[in-house]
Amino acid sequence: MLLELALWLGQDVRPFNVFGYITLRAVLAAMTALLISFIFGPTVIRWLAAKKIGQAVRDDGPKSHLTKAGTPTMGGALILIAIAATVLLWGDLRNRYVWVTLLVTLGFGAVGWVDDWRKVVHRDPKGLASRWKYLWTSLIALAAALYLALSATEPAHTELIVPFFKAVAYPLGLIGFVTLTYFVINGTSHAVNMTDGLDGLAIMPTVMVAGALAIFAYVAGHAGFSKYLGVPYIAGAGELAIVCGAICGAGLGFLWFNAYPAEVFMGDVGALALGAALGVIAVIVRQEIVLFIMGGLFVAETLSVMVQVVYFKASGGKRIFRMAPLHHHYELGGWKETQVVVRFWIITIMLVLFGLSTLKLR
DSSP, rough: OHHHHHHHHHHHHHHHHHOOOOHHHHHHHHHHHHHHHHHHHHHHHHHHHHHTTOOOOOOOOGGGGGTTOOOOOOHHHHHHHHHHHHHHSSSOOOHHHHHHHHHHHHHHHHHHHHHHHHHHHHOOOOOOOHHHHHHHHHHHHHHHHHHHHHTSSGGGEEEETTTTTTEEEEEHHHHHHHHHHHHHHHHHHHHHHHHHTTTTTTTTHHHEEEEEEEHHHHHHHHHHHHHHTTOOOOTTGGGGHHHHHHHHHHHHHHHHHHHSSSOOOHHHHHHHHHHHHHHHHHHHHHHHHHHHHHHHHHHHHHHHHHHHHHHHHHHSOOOOOSSSHHHHHHHTTOOHHHHHHHHHHHHHHHHHHHHHHHTTTT
């Protein structure tokens, strides 16, 4: 009976090897990453404080943020350590999707580390010049896009899947797929980075979206479930549930220290890496549009900055928002920081549930 059940679930059925189950390893990955964050979090925070790696605060921002000056930043390194160690422990290291996701995550994290290090250690307010930051993140995103495109074994692996409709997909071709993948990975990375402006604001939505993507990854990697739900079957994609589990665990562990009033900020090293991870996972499981829905908060924050800049230049100095990104607009409008954060979390919960509904509503 146990063997038949395991076969039906599409899991590893080696005798007595319960650690072959993807679902179990995903849960263990979340717990392991959470434990690593809890254990090493205080040590990392003390080290950052001892090195005087503190957050700089904008003078033109909300006055309540002035008290945040000097709070240890670059705590995203803790998240990356927890994710990498957990994936290496519980993930199938023969799986190419695991390595692509891990390398992209760490690559974007390295770019963020350099940017943060120059800002807080070298006291350079510009950090890594924008052109160099975008160049390096673009190169990493393009490398991942080309690899995924050239290694695709089925045409469906490079199609744009339209949610809510059965069998509606558009062939992208090599150039189209690479272009879309580049923008999804790079765009999501910088969108999460823009959202990371209040205590706990970016990390919890990241955890929620990662948790939902774990379900999409499991379904896409399961021949039976993918056929029943009408999503492309992608052999090996189920292993990304372990990566998503690690992101969830590491993110929740970090939130313990990042909740208001924050003891540590993640910095670009964490925000850029986590956004890139979400982007590459969504591309692999062919759910770019669903990521756009579930990550609606990140989209709104990014659009608020773009609209503000364009309108400011076009109108000769006028503004649509009191301040961009969007969370500062509501702060200056009278919302408390905790109100903004929790209300944005609630919006993300609704968007994630809506995104998950696309699995069945077709």
